[in-house]
Amino acid sequence: MTGWGPDVGRGTLKAAAIQMSSLGDKDANLLKAAHLVKEAKTAGARLVLLPEYFNCYDSLEVMSKQAEPIPGRTYQFMADLARRWRLYLCGTILVKVSANKIYNTAMLFAPTGDLLGRYRKIHLFNVSLPGLNYQESRYILPGRRLALMDVEGFRTALTICFDLRFPGLFQTLASRGADLFLLPSASTATTSKDHWEPLLKARAIENQCYVVTANQFGRHPNGVTTFGHSLIINPWGQVMSGVFKGEGVAVASMDMRFLKEVRKKIPLYGDFTLCRGERREAR
Secondary structure, eight states, X not given: OTTOOOOOSTTEEEEEEEEBOOOSOHHHHHHHHHHHHHHHHHTTOSEEEOOTTTTOOSOHHHHHHTOBXXXXXHHHHHXXXXXXXXXXXXXXXXXXXXXXXXXXXXXXXXXXXXXXEEEEOSSOOEEEETTEEEEGGGTOOOOOOOOEEEETTEEEEEOOGGGGXXXXXXXXXXXXXXXXXXXXXXXXXXXXXXXXXXXXXXXXXXXTOEEEEEOBEEEOTTXXXXXXXXXXXXXXXXXXXXXXXXXXXXXXXXXXXXXXXXXXXXXXXXXXXXXXXXXXXXX
């Protein structure tokens, strides 16, 4: 695609994907998250994505005991950060709805600090592999509803981690007008080393959308090692920015004109073009 790429200007949105190595100490994790969000703001980001389980990544039993009501501590922390830095901020919270109901919930806050939208993880991570046995459904209930909202002209869809392996979810979101997928993750090294980047690029290419994913990295108290590789990918499947190891911030500008150009050059879905949720008959 030499000579054809984003022409940053009007209709752009600078996004940041934050990579963390969260442990079991919620105070320390929140302090670290605040520092990295400030770093993203300094880099000019208007939309910031935190990884899944950013406030505590321990055993499911420990995390379930620390699940919070809404509004609660982490909810208020995110709202205050979004308001302080005047940016859109997204991350996940284990939300306790009742004694036996916990949802892994992505929250997106507006620069005013108001909650713009929420999404409960639909596809729970239940795997039995050599060296990795992880059963989210023992503690967490699956969500049922999709979540799309506007972020400065980009129709933004919320997803979480294991959702990545279900292309039908992303196709449905694209059919409803998605331009951008946010994917906070705690994806393991075992399941990601061969699949992570190919799947992310596939979701971007097949739906002609931007993908921003923020992943955990390193060894955690629950014995899980996460993969890192927090990436921002454009609708052509190109990695625009990434943090591969350690903690840090990936920043890139997304361009609506570039997205529309991709969709115009390769119209998908047979005899009509899907562009921002509108069905337009081919002429």
